Structures are given as structure tokens and as C-alpha cells.
Amino acid sequence: MLTVGDKLPALTLPVQQGTSALPAGETIDLGQTNGKWKILFYWPKDFTFVCPTEIVGYGSLKGDFADRDAELIGASTDTAHVHFAWRRSDPELAQADFPWVADNGAKLAEALGILDKDEHVAYRATFIVDPDNVIQHVTVNGLNVGRNPQETLRVLDALQTDELCPCNWSKGEETLHPIAA
Template structure:
């Protein structure tokens, strides 16, 4: 599995976004950063139970991530047409207006090392990637346990301080300042 310090694979991947039109081959070049951080989070499969709670949770914080120069990117091993149908079927998912990678080839999930060996779907993995496309944080949950998007935001805040941040640190609190010997 790729981890902190590794580069995000430079792949161009199919994406789906919005509900106004059927997918028409839209792609996202993961090598491009536009000087922004990336929050890439995978869920196992569309039309399931835990996954929409996470997608809506991240979507609710989209503006907070944007305020920190970070873009949200969701992903699963479903096709862009399945993503579109799921968004059309649920207004909460339709409102989660950020690109969803359609990794049905599983190229990105395999490159990241997050493919469940028996189920053939991605684990619930979250990657925080800096503007140089270097992974700065990774969390991976099993298939049955959802994540806390607010924790991803908290970790992004800590990473962006470029300081020593203690346990449970939140934005606005003091960072640690070692005393010089």
C-alpha cells in the first residue's frame, strides 16, 4: 500500500460529476495539482449502506476543504454510469458535488494498494495529498466501518501548519514549540 511520502500515481482516470447529463468520458489527470491539496477517499461500492453516509459527510464539508485550498475527490470501483444512477436516485448524493472517480478497471485502487483481495472492491481509504502530489496522510478502514470526515479536515489543518501538533489538536490551538538545548 502506498503511504506517507509516496507520490500519488500519475494516472488519468474516468470521473463522473453532477446529475445534469449522462457521463461522456470525462477524465481527471491525477498528476495535475493546480497548487491544491487533494482529499482522495475511496468507498467500496455504490448502492450500499455505509458509503452514502461518508459521501454526504465529505460533501457537507466541501466548502471547508475548499477554504483550505483542498479539493475533494471521491472514488469507487464502480463505473461512471453507476455513479450517475446512484446520484440521480438520492438527492443527498446529488448534492455531493465533487468528482467521483470511476475506477472500474481498478488501476488506481491496485496502484494505491487498497483493493480487498476477496471482495475485489476498495477498502475505505482516505489519502491527504499535498500540492506536490506527495501523500501526507493515509487512513484505511475495513469494509463495514465508516470514517469521520471532520477528522480528515482536522488532520489537513494540522498538516498545513507545518508545525508539531499534539494529540487532538484543532485549528486555533497552540502548536508545540520544542525548547532549544
């Protein structure tokens, strides 16, 4: 599995966004940074039970991530058409207005090392990637346990301080400043 210090694979993959038109071959180039951080989070499968709670949770924080110069990108091993159908079927998912990578060939999930060998779907993995496309944080959950998007935001805040941040640190709190002996 790729981890902290590794480069995010610079792949161009199918992507789906919005509910106004059927997917028409749109792609996303993960090698492009535009000077922004990336929050890339995978869920196992569309039309499931835990996944929409995470997508809606991340979507509700999209503005907070954008305020921190971070682009929110969701992904699963489903196709762009399945993403579109799922978004159209659920008003809350329709409002989760960020790109959804359609990694149905599992090319990115395999490169990241997050593919469940038995189910051939991605684990619930979250990657915080800096503007140089270097992974700075990774969390991975099994297929049945959802994540806390607010914690991803907290970790992003800590990473962006470039300081020592103690346990449970939150934005606005003091960082650690060790005294040299």
C-alpha cells in the first residue's frame, strides 16, 4: 500500500460529477495539482448503506476543504454511469458536488494498494495529498466501518501548520514548541 512520502499515481481516469447530463467521457488527471491539496477518499461500492453517509459527510465539508486550498475527490470501483444513477436516485448524494472517480478497472485502487482481494472493491481509504502530489496522510478502514470526515479536515489543518501538533489538536490551538537543551 502506498503511504506517507509516496507520490500519488499520476493517472487520468474517468470521472462523473453532477446530475444534469449523462457521463460523456469526462476525465480527471490526478497528476495535476494546480497548487492545491487533494483529499482522495474511496468507498467500496455505490448503492450500499455506509458509503452514502460518508459521501454526504465529506460533501458537507467541501467548502471547508476548499477554504484550505484542498480539492475533494471521491472514488469507487464503479462506472461513471453507476455513479450518475446513484446520484440521481438520492437527493443528498446529488448535492455532493465534487468529482467521483469511476475506477471500474481498479487501476488506481490497485496502484494505491487498497483493493480487497476477495471482494475486488476498494477499502474505505482516505489520502491527504500535498500540492506536490506527495501523500501526507493515509487512513484505511475495512468494508463495514465508516470514517469521520471531520477528522480528515482536522488532520489537514494540522498538516498545513507545518508545526508539531499534539494529540487532539484543533485549528487555532497552540502547537508544540520544544525548547532546545
